[in-house]
Structure formats: structure tokens, C-alpha cells
Amino acid sequence: MNSDNDLQIAGDILEVPHLLQPPREHPVTVAEYAGLARAIAADRTQWEHLVRYDATTRWYHRLRTGPGYEVWLLSWVPGQGSGSHDHGRSSGVLTVLEGTLTEHTGRSTRALSAGAQRVFAPGYVHEVVNDALEPAVSLHVYYPGLTEMPMHTAQSCEARPVTA
Helix, strand or coil: CCCHHHCCCCCCHHHCHHHCCCCCCCCCCHHHHHHHHHHHHHCHHHCHHHCCCCCCCCEEEEEEEECCEEEEEEEECCCCECCCECCCCCEEEEEEEECEEEEECCCCEEEEECCCEEEECCCCCEEEECCCCCCEEEEEEEECCCCCCCECCHHHCCCCCCCC
């Protein structure tokens, strides 16, 4: 009897190199950028010793660059926020490494605790704030690399079309 459950592969599939995709040196898909952020988040030795907290302004550090992307590390003391903004022509992945951040958009407000990720497209308008009593740390991957961050009024926290 033949069925889908009868399919078996004889031998070791890893011995058939023409069926395997070579590993990419750098991410190229949204899923791969999110995976890069998760991998960096999981390896605290890559970022923990770099974190600084500044009570007067948000602290940030460019952690890594690759072809067409940048990875940024940010710290947030209680009360610090980004202001309402978008990322120009860049898409991105925001990953919370420590603490809790609050994201405000025109449609919702959500708490993002350690491990949470948000993926956004060009023109996505939001505000990120540390409303908690403890500091927070986040990781941001932008592709293409961030070249602008237009600010908006708080009422305009919603997606905007990006013009050429």
C-alpha cells in the first residue's frame, strides 16, 4: 500500500551535497534577520559588556554591519522614549534583550518584555518607551542600514507610505 507515510529516504541525506543549500554568510530574508537578532540576543558575550546607561539621553552603539544592514544596541533608563518616528526606507527587527519596553502605534499599545520581537516595514510609525521601573536593553536590525529617522507628532503613530 502506498501512502504519504510510506515515503522514506534511503541513506544519509547529508551525503547528497547537491540537495543542500550552502549556508549564507549574511541574512537576506526577514526570517533570517529575525534569526540574526535572536542569535545575538542569545549570546550575551557579544553585547552585555558594551551596555551603558545614560540618564540624560538614550544610549546606543552600532554593534555590527553587513552588506546592506546594521545592528544597533540601545539602552533605556526608566522614562526614556524614542518619540514618535519611522525609519525612512529601512525595514527592521526590534528585539528586547532585558527589561520591558512599551510600543505605541496609532492602533495599539503593547508591552514588549525580554525575548519579544517586532518586525516592521518601511513607513511604520511607532514610539518606544521604557515605562517600567527598571532599565531595558534592546537590539535593532535595520535593512537597508538606517539613514533617516523622521519624527512625527504623537497623533500620527500609524503606517505611512514611503515615497521614492
